[in-house]
Amino acid sequence: MTKRVALLAHEGFPDRAKTAVGVLRYADYDVVAVLDREIAEADPDARVADYLDGVQDAPIVGRTDEAPEFDALVIGIAPIGGGLDESWRPDIEAALDRGADVISGLHYFLSEDADLARRAEANGCDLWDVRNPPSDLTVAEGVARELDARIVLTVGTDCSTGKMTTTRELYEAAREQGIDAAFIPTGQTGIMIENWGIPIDRTVSDFTAGAVERMCVERAAEADVLFVEGQGSIIHPAYSAVTCGILHGAQPDALVMCHEAGREAIHGYEEYPIPDPAHVAGLYEQLAEPVAPTEVVGGALNTRSLGDGEARRAIQAYAETIDAPAVDPVRGDAGDLLESIL
Amino acid sequence: MTKRVALLAHEGFPDRAKTAVGVLRYADYDVVAVLDREIAEADPDARVADYLDGVQDAPIVGRTDEAPEFDALVIGIAPIGGGLDESWRPDIEAALDRGADVISGLHYFLSEDADLARRAEANGCDLWDVRNPPSDLTVAEGVARELDARIVLTVGTDCSTGKMTTTRELYEAAREQGIDAAFIPTGQTGIMIENWGIPIDRTVSDFTAGAVERMCVERAAEADVLFVEGQGSIIHPAYSAVTCGILHGAQPDALVMCHEAGREAIHGYEEYPIPDPAHVAGLYEQLAEPVAPTEVVGGALNTRSLGDGEARRAIQAYAETIDAPAVDPVRGDAGDLLESIL
Numbered sequence: 306m307t308k309r310v311a312l313l314a315h316e317g318f319p320d321r322a323k324t325a326v327g328v329l330r331y332a333d334y335d336v337v338a339v340l341d342r343e344i345a346e347a348d349p350d351a352r353v354a355d356y357l358d359g360v361q362d363a364p365i366v367g368r369t370d371e372a373p374e375f376d377a378l379v380i381g382i383a384p385i386g387g388g389l390d391e392s393w394r395p396d397i398e399a400a401l402d403r404g405a406d407v408i409s410g411l412h413y414f415l416s417e418d419a420d421l422a423r424r425a426e427a428n429g430c431d432l433w434d435v436r437n438p439p440s441d442l443t444v445a446e447g448v449a450r451e452l453d454a455r456i457v458l459t460v461g462t463d464c465s466t467g468k469m470t471t472t473r474e475l476y477e478a479a480r481e482q483g484i485d486a487a488f489i490p491t492g493q494t495g496i497m498i499e500n501w502g503i504p505i506d507r508t509v510s511d512f513t514a515g516a517v518e519r520m521c522v523e524r525a526a527e528a529d530v531l532f533v534e535g536q537g538s539i540i541h542p543a544y545s546a547v548t549c550g551i552l553h554g555a556q557p558d559a560l561v562m563c564h565e566a567g568r569e570a571i572h573g574y575e576e577y578p579i580p581d582p583a584h585v586a587g588l589y590e591q592l593a594e595p596v597a598p599t600e601v602v603g604g605a606l607n608t609r610s611l612g613d614g615e616a617r618r619a620i621q622a623y624a625e626t627i628d629a630p631a632v633d634p635v636r637g638d639a640g641d642l643l644e645s646i647l
Numbered sequence: 648m649t650k651r652v653a654l655l656a657h658e659g660f661p662d663r664a665k666t667a668v669g670v671l672r673y674a675d676y677d678v679v680a681v682l683d684r685e686i687a688e689a690d691p692d693a694r695v696a697d698y699l700d701g702v703q704d705a706p707i708v709g710r711t712d713e714a715p716e717f718d719a720l721v722i723g724i725a726p727i728g729g730g731l732d733e734s735w736r737p738d739i740e741a742a743l744d745r746g747a748d749v750i751s752g753l754h755y756f757l758s759e760d761a762d763l764a765r766r767a768e769a770n771g772c773d774l775w776d777v778r779n780p781p782s783d784l785t786v787a788e789g790v791a792r793e794l795d796a797r798i799v800l801t802v803g804t805d806c807s808t809g810k811m812t813t814t815r816e817l818y819e820a821a822r823e824q825g826i827d828a829a830f831i832p833t834g835q836t837g838i839m840i841e842n843w844g845i846p847i848d849r850t851v852s853d854f855t856a857g858a859v860e861r862m863c864v865e866r867a868a869e870a871d872v873l874f875v876e877g878q879g880s881i882i883h884p885a886y887s888a889v890t891c892g893i894l895h896g897a898q899p900d901a902l903v904m905c906h907e908a909g910r911e912a913i914h915g916y917e918e919y920p921i922p923d924p925a926h927v928a929g930l931y932e933q934l935a936e937p938v939a940p941t942e943v944v945g946g947a948l949n950t951r952s953l954g955d956g957e958a959r960r961a962i963q964a965y966a967e968t969i970d971a972p973a974v975d976p977v978r979g980d981a982g983d984l985l986e987s988i989l
Contacts, residue, residue: 386785443728447884447916510855511848513888539891540937542789546855546892553887574789580937588937591930595882595922 310334310408311372312381313396316343318365319356323465324410325381327494329353329360331473336363338372339381340396345371369399379497380409385573387412387436398424406431410493412507435496436504438516445514449556450597454487454525457646458557459535459605460589462579463571464544466563468535469495471605471634475561476532478640484647487528489520491551495534505536506547513550521555530647533557539588542574552589556597559646562586562627565607566619583626603642604631652676652750653714654723655738658685660707661698665807666752667723669836671695671702673815678705680714681723682738687713711741721839722751727915729754729778740766748773752835754849777838778846780858787856791898792939796829796867799988800899801877801947802931804921805913806886808905810877811837813947813976817903818874820982826989829870831862833893837876847878848889855892863897872989875899881930884916894931898939901988904928904969907949908961925968945984946973 312329314322318341329336336353344351345367354362366372378400384390389411397407397415401424409415409432416422416432425432449456457475459468469492479486488495490502508516517533524531533555537544564582571577579585586601593599606623608616616636624631632641654671656664660683671678678695686693687709696704708714720742726732731753739749739757743766751757751774758764758774767774791798799817801810811834821828830837832844845858859875866873875897879886906924913919921927928943935941948965950958958978966973974983 445885447919506851506853508852509848510850510852510889510892511886513852514885539934542895542898542938543787543856544853545895545938546888547852549881549891550852550888553884556884577789577938585937588933591933592881595927595930596884596887596919 307333307335308377309337309375310377310379311338311340311369311375311400312336312379313340313393314381315341315390315393317341317382318344322382324379324383324494324497326357326360327469328379328381328497329357332498336361337375338363339365340367340369340372341365342367369396369403375405377406377408380407380411383410383493389413389415389418397421401425401428401430404428404430406433408433408435408497410435410497412436435493436507438503438508442508442512442516442519444511445518445554449518449521449554452521452525454528455530455559455647456521456533456555456557457530457559457561458533458551458555459561459563460548460552461535461538461563462540462582462585463538463565463568464541465572466565466568467605467607467634468563471561471563471639472532472534473498474634474639475642475646478638478643479530479532482640482643485529487524487531489517489524489531489533491517491534491536505551506544510546513547514554517551517554535563538585539592540580540585541571542577549592552593553596557599559602560589560599561603561605561642561646562601562629563605563607564623566611566616566623581626582623583628586627601627601629602645603629605634605639606631608633608636649675649677650719651679651717652719652721653680653682653711653717653742654678654721655682655735656723657683657732657735659683659724660686664724666721666725666836666839668699668702669811670721670723670839671699674840678703679717680705681707682709682711682714683707684709711738711745717747719748719750722749722753725752725835731755731757731760739763743767743770743772746770746772748775750775750777750839752777752839754778777835778849780845780850784850784854784858784861786853787860787896791860791863791896794863794867796870797872797901797989798863798875798897798899799872799901799903800875800893800897801903801905802890802894803877803880803905804882804924804927805880805907805910806883807914808907808910809947809949809976810905813903813905813981814874814876815840816976816981817984817988820980820985821872821874823982824985827871829866829873831859831866831873831875833859833876833878847893848886852888855889856896859893859896877905880927881934882922882927883913884919891934894935895938899941902931902941902943903945903947903984903988904943904971905947905949906965908953908958908965923968924965925970928969943969943971944987945971947976947981948973950975950978
């Protein structure tokens, strides 16, 4: 039976609730409700379909108590810093008291919160902190390139440019074409969708490449093409270490370059301009080269801020800039990139 | 009073005991003995001076019990994987029973070993795991470039090319010239020498840049020049994440490029050739550029495998290759680089 989940996204749905939107769009869950008290207060009849196209619909409610029966509460929003917003605690407690598990991607581990851990145990429920990496990680051996699978990695000019979405859409398009593909999640949303994976941004930094390599080794045993979810950006002042570790750990055969139309500076670090995406693409290739040479063979442009005509022109210009075919995988079809990728 | 220490380096002194050698060379400790049972068995009168020039001398003994009185036992050797070699346990226990602290840079935390923790407590001793990072680290803010200090970072073509030594020698040469300099340690040996610092290879990968930035912010308040100890290499198949995080977190004004003469492949990853050091230097500059532009302004060549004449020629060729002045900071004088660095 498909797991029934409620998605907590208070005051953030949909634009600041990346995880909730990812789960709605891609996960094999039956979403029975989204919790957003701000929306629910303004409109008691609000539904997901009022905000998002092309995903499963569900009512938007203000509290756990107002949701239909579910098996797990998913924390679908990640505040800056990844802490637990104390105003969410009553909803988490109510979920546990109803016998539901709680799945969280917060940096703050619910399983280490004594009160919640006690309550979970008393109710026979699990607290799954997806951002808690396995304790037996180790350094990379440098073997990903030798694996018997084609490895495709999404890279970007910044965080939140659509790497998870692009990876997932490429994976689904490949599966539809009958290709034996696997999705390698590296962040909390991807892990929640796949029900498997290692949160690369939370590993010990020495083991960053090793953690990605380990997932590739595992999935290469059973799949022909691995689509690896990228993180951050090689030009990001805070997160580039994670990006670099994924690039050298996955040793991808091909890169897909993700960018958001109109974004000119690093999100949250506005004094850091984003160079021409072609320059950033070249930087990824140069950095990969001494370890495992690769090439940007496709592009994904997030055009959510543009109208249809503008978007079409922006995608065309982007393709010319990076000298590779490009799509908006939400507006268009990621499958159009497969020919140049595979 | 200067702390008296014994250095555990069983079967590894001096070539595989990088930490012990670093402590002998740079730390403000009085080393009363080095423990290497292999050497002590072969020659009961062996001394440090038989193996190393230009560092403090001490007897080499086989067991803790044979060492003169000391305040702390320092684990001066780091086996691959960073585990605790169980054959060392009797020496650690004997040190605690003598009332000495134990300072360790192992990945295996002695303070989490129930037996050792109990014994330390019973004897009123401390177990200091220098590789255990502070628990309140966070992401970088991207502010290092704005600090009121010149920041110099050592980078390399590989691990173990002499980055810690070069950084330390530059720092000491600057101090001798009356410059108000600080040393920013990022690995266990540097931390043991400085009695302060964050082990960057053990931080959560998202916080790699942030941890370096935090140390720079702290030291910039009191010093004019910060010499930041680099780690790994941007072309290393396993450790590049750490290197990249340090580069973007420290936002250095100048880079010093470290290489070992004759080394042609990544140590332990022999199927990965090291490109021309000039190419690697260019890669560091290109990777730094979008975040905080910088330049390789000096080079350090480790010539331990060469004779004097060969070494001189190799250093000259290296300087020409990277187009910057170069020295061997052990054989020669790191101070010769200061003019081009500062």
